[in-house]
Amino acid sequence: xxxxxxxLLGAVLGILVIASVTGALLSGRARSDSARQTxxxxxxxxxxxxxxxxxxxxxxxxxxxxxxxxxxxxSFLVMREFVTLTRTERADHEVLFWAFFVILPxxxxxxxxxxxxxATIFIPVYAFAFIPFRRVLxxxxxxxxxxxxxxxxxxxxxxxxxxxxxxxxxxxxxxYEGQNAKLLFFFVLTAQLSDVLQYVWGKTCGRRPVAPRVSxxxxxxxxxxxxxxxxxxxxxxxxxxxxxxWQAALMALLIxxxxxxGGLVLSAIKRDLGAKDWGGSIAGHGGYMDRxxxxxxxxxxxxxxxxxxxxxxxxxxxPEWILRVLGR
Amino acid sequence: MKRRLIxxxxxxxxxxxxxxxxxHGAGPAIYFANHASHLDFVVVxxxxxxxxRELASPAAAEDYWGRTALRRKVACxxxxxxxxxxxGITRENNPLDRLxxxxxxxxxxxxxxxxxxxxxxxxxxxxxxxYHLAKRFPNIPLVPVHLDNLSRILPxxxxxxxxxxxxxxxRAPIHWREGEPKPDFLRRARAALLDESQPES
Numbered sequence: 001x002x003x004x005x006x007x008l009l010g011a012v013l014g015i016l017v018i019a020s021v022t023g024a025l026l027s028g029r030a031r032s033d034s035a036r037q038t039x040x041x042x043x044x045x046x047x048x049x050x051x052x053x054x055x056x057x058x059x060x061x062x063x064x065x066x067x068x069x070x071x072x073x074x075s076f077l078v079m080r081e082f083v084t085l086t087r088t089e090r091a092d093h094e095v096l097f098w099a100f101f102v103i104l105p106x107x108x109x110x111x112x113x114x115x116x117x118x119a120t121i122f123i124p125v126y127a128f129a130f131i132p133f134r135r136v137l138x139x140x141x142x143x144x145x146x147x148x149x150x151x152x153x154x155x156x157x158x159x160x161x162x163x164x165x166x167x168x169x170x171x172x173x174x175x176y177e178g179q180n181a182k183l184l185f186f187f188v189l190t191a192q193l194s195d196v197l198q199y200v201w202g203k204t205c206g207r208r209p210v211a212p213r214v215s216x217x218x219x220x221x222x223x224x225x226x227x228x229x230x231x232x233x234x235x236x237x238x239x240x241x242x243x244x245x246w247q248a249a250l251m252a253l254l255i256x257x258x259x260x261x262g263g264l265v266l267s268a269i270k271r272d273l274g275a276k277d278w279g280g281s282i283a284g285h286g287g288y289m290d291r292x293x294x295x296x297x298x299x300x301x302x303x304x305x306x307x308x309x310x311x312x313x314x315x316x317x318x319p320e321w322i323l324r325v326l327g328r
Numbered sequence: 329m330k331r332r333l334i335x336x337x338x339x340x341x342x343x344x345x346x347x348x349x350x351x352h353g354a355g356p357a358i359y360f361a362n363h364a365s366h367l368d369f370v371v372v373x374x375x376x377x378x379x380x381r382e383l384a385s386p387a388a389a390e391d392y393w394g395r396t397a398l399r400r401k402v403a404c405x406x407x408x409x410x411x412x413x414x415x416g417i418t419r420e421n422n423p424l425d426r427l428x429x430x431x432x433x434x435x436x437x438x439x440x441x442x443x444x445x446x447x448x449x450x451x452x453x454x455x456x457x458x459y460h461l462a463k464r465f466p467n468i469p470l471v472p473v474h475l476d477n478l479s480r481i482l483p484x485x486x487x488x489x490x491x492x493x494x495x496x497x498x499r500a501p502i503h504w505r506e507g508e509p510k511p512d513f514l515r516r517a518r519a520a521l522l523d524e525s526q527p528e529s
Contacts, residue, residue: 076491080491080492080493081493083490083492084343084477084492084493088480090447090479090483093480093483093486093490094486094488096490097489097490100491279493
């Protein structure tokens, strides 16, 4: 195992121990009922973090095959929550069967095989066309656009976007061969730490809501404090990435911002569907999607920006002037 | 052991949670649920705690589940179902008598008072069977079970399972009240299943 990975996983272990000790100390000090509830939820969250960190750390060590399998399972679970909450019609049934049992496994087959050319277009091109093709065969026209759009969104968010995390493992980068597991670690840690620190800052000094109608618990103080401190922490991990310190800071900022907006977008969808949580599978957190929401939009952005600036340039190069404008 | 495994598998596929305790306490009960899918009886059965599950016999249509040896084995061997006829009912094969015989042995039954699977996700009017059973066994608690999303997992007319998350809401038990007329009781039972009224004290 890479020595860097050992250090990174060791650091996570340290953070978890500190979090658990803090949680235990706090639980003895809560006075009011609402404080006790908040602390109980906090401790449930920390316990879930232990499990999630262990699973993620284990697959990182076990290698790309297991990592891809884990994310395939996660895609399945979040799509299950997403489709359960959306209104689907009887005429969607067969299309949904294809989405869960054919499109999702095929897409992850391309991802696992490292065929990025196919993985990048399979859902936006082939599945995008197939879904309305199959749906139109049912002859049901009522709600046609909404129905097909819902299923296309479900696949794009839950399968396509999520799969860009395991795709990081096979992204060819300059002077970074065989080290991509650390890049995936950097991405997931930054996005999740941003969630955690936004929560911590928001709970301790959050006042002014940033988007009261979409996500009433998100505050300016929490968002800015959380993103700021995450960028600081993630920048300190530049040595494990293909980035230099200021590049790592910019990448961390991008992940945090995309994560923040991703969380808001999925919160808006959730509210539109009349739900508070996506599910109840992860104690203290809600459903799987409540944990993945900030990763969804950030993952493809991070994947492509990293590939564009730090990749080995396998794709046909864009014109010279575009490269000059974008600083590559 | 085999039954526990099948129940766990059914809960895994449908996302239905295992109850920690039967909603009526110990002893037999008449569970009645809305009906939208072939999976309905499996889900109610699988959600019950192991002791209550061992005691429960789902009502299954004889014309379907009794037709071949394999189906009969699944229905009666695994799920310990009571086969009840839907057509050609005579005094000899009265479904209420068969359910009554099971209850008299001290077992529970799972029944679907709408009589057939609905396709629109709504809960239809209840047929009279529930009333006759409730009147005949006034001391056995009637447990309403509201099933959600099962018609989206395995709808009528499809053999494909779409793995969505279903829910089985077990409501507070009700009883037939002495002298309560049939339409009133059936309306009250349906409201209890939909959780529209306060449970009786």
